[in-house]
Amino acid sequence: MWCVRASGYAARAAADEWLLDAEERARVRAFVRDRDRDRYRVAHVALRRLLGAYLDEDPAAVGLVREPCPGCGEPHGRPAVADAPFHFSLAHSGDLTLLAFAGTPVGIDVETDPSPEAAAEIGAMLHPRERAELAAVPHRARPASVGRCWTRKEAYLKGVGIGLAEDPAVTYVGTGPAPADLPGWSLTDVPVPPGHAAACAVRRPGHDLPAPASRPSSLTAADRHEFRA
Structure with a gap:
């Protein structure tokens, strides 16, 4: 897994925008707010730099596709590189971009802590057991x-490939200090700065992804952090 801060990498990502394909550049231009544009560009330039390093290819030449959706079969499932030996x-x-790579399907998510109002709205949509757990948590601790x-829920559903097409009330992942055990999946909380939460889901059985063939040249130590779960 890799963590990149938009504030530290935005200028370099802007200079490296040429690495993006036509669709990605169109998405960059479509954003109204600078911070949203920077965040998207940082995420996708970093992704291409890392894909190029893992594949030992020109990052600009990496072709991204969408896998078939497990629910309907249409091509809007997990993003992928055709014939790549990894997912x-x-x-x-906010300021954080997380990227996860694995030998089996993987999903990652990071969010800033919701406001109390948003937490109440989201909490009402969760699994019945999760709603019961939240009811026992002091109000001030509920957003976290x-x-x-x-x-946890988004990471798992992204790994499965259906995203929020599944009702958030269906799969139980838990609200406590440790995530629930999901059959066939390894679900782990990812350490991130205070005020954020993050999780990663990897389908079992997995195998370690080899180190990149070359270190991504523009991801300096000041810009990124590599860590393993």
Whole structure:
């Protein structure tokens, strides 16, 4: 897994925008707010740099596709590189972008803690057991508990490939300090700065992804952090 801060990498990502394909550049231009544009560009330039390093290819030449959706079969499932020996997932929120790579399907999510009002709204949509757990949590601690639960849920559903097409009330992932055990999946909370929550889901059985063939040249130590779960 990799963590990139938009504030530290935005200028370099802007200079490296040429690495993006036409669709990605169109998405960059479509954003109204600079911070949203920077966050998207940082995430996708970092993704291409890392894919190029893992594949030992020109990052600009890496072709991204969408896998078939497990629910309907249409091509809007997990993002992928055709014929790559690994899977990947990315997420961004606030200043943080997280990228995960694994030998089996993987999903990652990061979110800033919701406001108390948003936490109440999200909490009402969760699994009945999760709602019961939240009811026992002091009000001041509920936003962090909801954020923790939501990132676990999104990471798992992104790994499965259906995202929020599944009702958030269906799969139980838990709101407590440790995520629930999901058959066939390894679900782990990811350490991130205070005020955020993050989680990663990897389908079992997995195998370690080899180190990149070359270190991504523009991801300096000041810009990124590599860590393993």
